[in-house]
Amino acid sequence: MGQQAGPSDPRAAGAPAGYPPPQGFPPQNYAAYPPPQGYPPQGYQSYAPPPQGYGYAAPPPPGAPYGAAPYGAMPPPAHLPVRPHQGPAGGAPKPPPGFDRYDVEAQQAAAAAGAWADQQIRKQFVRKVFCIVFLQLCVTVGIACVFMFVNPVRNYVRPGGPGQWVFIVAWVVSLVFLVTLMCSTSLRRKHPWNILALIAFTVVESVLVGCICSYWDVAVVLEAFAVTCAAVAGLTLVAIFGKFDITRKGHVLAMVSGVVFMVLLVTIIVAFFYTSKWWYLAISVVVALLFSAYLVYDIQLVMGKGAVAIGPDEYIFASVQIYMDVIIIFLQILNIMGIAQS
Template structure:
């Protein structure tokens, strides 16, 4: 059997690799003749005629655009979003209620200290005869009333109009107790004008009225914070009447007119006391900011002082 002959029963040899191009016979040793376009090998596409890319047969194994463009996982997460929003709302409400409770405690503590200072200072003008006779009308100490009245008015305007004075700690507390001390002297000089029995009766009635108004403000179902504009207009009208009365008082004094004005002012500031307490307690249409504890203390304290002075005036005029 010669070389190149295949033995009987064996398959022909298999050629590996791409098929060889078949060129037309030429004398150029296998190269195409001149003038003929060169043809690509059989089975290879022409340049520029590659087929369009096909979709990946396995979509979950297809290449991704990048880590920043991954599609969201399948499923509905709206339930989880609602639970998270509800949890955040509950946490915010709890924190706000805690801050409001601390604010209420701080305001009423300050008001209690202010009233204790006022009672202590005023007692000196009521029960110490030398001090009482010195500041009464006709005595040498009438300047105490004038000076304390002017200072209390200036300090009250400063505390209510300047946020820097009433918010900068601890100077806001210093200003608050300085104002309380001056106001206490003013109240003491006014109490010195009346008999001790009248002052004590006015004090008892004021205490009962303030306790009742506080219970109404805290447990009442109505919301007086919506009526702030009405209270403001009523206060403006009363202020104008007081100014006219002050001018007329230099020429003519009618005790019944003063009695009527005292009743109106007492009722007005009783409404203001309920309004201010509800503003401090919160949970109404309007509420005062927890940062304004000095301002809130001044408002409630002045409501109580003015109510007391009006009761003192009413009882003093009635008994005289």
């Protein structure tokens, strides 16, 4: 028997027209059955359909076969941002204006990290160079003490003794080593040959210095050594803490060096015919001042505080330069004090 509609049944009297659906629900077309009267309620706003071209095609019409108008067939509207994978063919799309400002903080952090790394490398380079120079000077002082305080060695290498050939051989070999180290980049950087060449050069140069020290009285040598230590210490402090940049004046030092070299060459030639200790004294003063400037120049190159700096790979080159500056200053001061006291 059919079920009767009760008072609470929506099919009772007062139900809107077209409701309930007839037998055979659900229908084949929902659009044939409009919503009840008064729907939607007042104040309710239905969702508006998406704009044309939002990225989805309109739904297929009623009764259309499945797949006739698939969703997502329309391209996105022009006002939406284009993703990188949706860019035009032939390359990635251009970034929007101001894109280079997105990573300002990352760029600043990377620059700060790079500067910090450069400072650490420079500090390690400075320590290495000064340690090598200190060891070189210690070897030189030790060998020179042997030539000064061991009488058989001193008498053997002094002028008039049978060992004058030691001075000549040491002078020639040290010059060859110096030119090779200054000119051969591969030898200076190839380990361990660079260390072996540096040790050999230091020993030969120390023998040469010892031969020269044996020519003078021990008191004169000690006084020259003390004056040299004070001068080198003062010049080092000036190079490190001075506010000027002498590395910009390298061309001036080169020109002065060329003039001094020509004067020395003429002096050597004239010495075969005429000698003057006062001329030698003046030459020694000029050379001592020139290499004092070179010492400040080379230290600033190592410190990297000027316009020009030596690279961290050239620690052998830097060590030889500073070592030779100190040695030449010492020899010129020794010559000045020896001539003055004689």
